[in-house]
Amino acid sequence: MSDEMMLRAEGLSKTYYSTDPPTQVLNGIDLAVNKGEFLTIMGASGSGKSTLLYSISGMDRPTGGTVSLEGRDLTSLNDNEMSKVRLTSMGFIFQQAYFLNNLNIRDNILLPALKATPKDKDAVIARIDALMERFGIAHVKTHGITQVSGGQLQRASICRALSAGPSILFADEPTGALNSSMTIEVMDALTDVHSEGTTLVMVTHDPACAARADRVIYLRDGLLVDSRELGKWTSEQATQREDDLLAWLRKNGF
Numbered sequence: 001m002s003d004e005m006m007l008r009a010e011g012l013s014k015t016y017y018s019t020d021p022p023t024q025v026l027n028g029i030d031l032a033v034n035k036g037e038f039l040t041i042m043g044a045s046g047s048g049k050s051t052l053l054y055s056i057s058g059m060d061r062p063t064g065g066t067v068s069l070e071g072r073d074l075t076s077l078n079d080n081e082m083s084k085v086r087l088t089s090m091g092f093i094f095q096q097a098y099f100l101n102n103l104n105i106r107d108n109i110l111l112p113a114l115k116a117t118p119k120d121k122d123a124v125i126a127r128i129d130a131l132m133e134r135f136g137i138a139h140v141k142t143h144g145i146t147q148v149s150g151g152q153l154q155r156a157s158i159c160r161a162l163s164a165g166p167s168i169l170f171a172d173e174p175t176g177a178l179n180s181s182m183t184i185e186v187m188d189a190l191t192d193v194h195s196e197g198t199t200l201v202m203v204t205h206d207p208a209c210a211a212r213a214d215r216v217i218y219l220r221d222g223l224l225v226d227s228r229e230l231g232k233w234t235s236e237q238a239t240q241r242e243d244d245l246l247a248w249l250r251k252n253g254f
């Protein structure tokens, strides 16, 4: 991880005006994520974790404050410009894969990458095949999305998220729908991605997943109330890290 800034949010607020009365969810959040950092966002249900993730990744617009990615102000971009940044510089992983039923696993991964760099078809295909090999799903590339396990599907989501060579990955509860062995499978893949230098911001409820991060921040009622550095991940210290993190979470009333 370098000291160079990847993402910075200043005075970030978000109010949903679709409700009566309006729902104020983020109340002025300052956050900086370094290049190569793995940051996890935790907090009780409804504390604003997903809203924060969506607001810093341009999936949703904050109602106040600014967000910049590699020094570029995202909050001043129009919808087309923001879509382009999302497609070329950001990768997303959700609890559900959101793959198309009528395409096989490989074509589902290829689709957004070809959209991002349409002139580079051969290179894109070679990159996707290498990613599928790396994450152990090359043998299921022609399978339909209902013909693979949940862990394989999430590893395919990781391939899709990495397919356009993003600067930063955002993950919202990527293991939320998986059993414990698939959770380890997917967290091993994400830890691998991070160890190669990719910046990663992840929302999770699971302390074992959060313990893999360099840093955990804790939200309460839309405010960033605490932050804990965990340092470089080593699997040998996994239990100790998780215990320490659990003690910290309890202190925060998790």
Ligand SMILES: Nc1ncnc2c1ncn2[C@@H]1O[C@H](COP(=O)(O)OP(=O)(O)OP(=O)(O)O)[C@@H](O)[C@H]1O
Residues within 6 Å of the ligand: 016, 018, 019, 023, 025, 043, 044, 045, 046, 047, 048, 049, 050, 051, 052
């Ligand atoms: N589109 C929306 N319109 C109105 N209110 C919303 C909207 N999206 C989220 N909220 C409200 O904002 C608050 C925070 O939601 P958010 O999903 O960010 O929390 P969270 O911490 O990610 O919760 P969880 O852990 O349950 O996923 C909740 O009270 C939620 O009801």
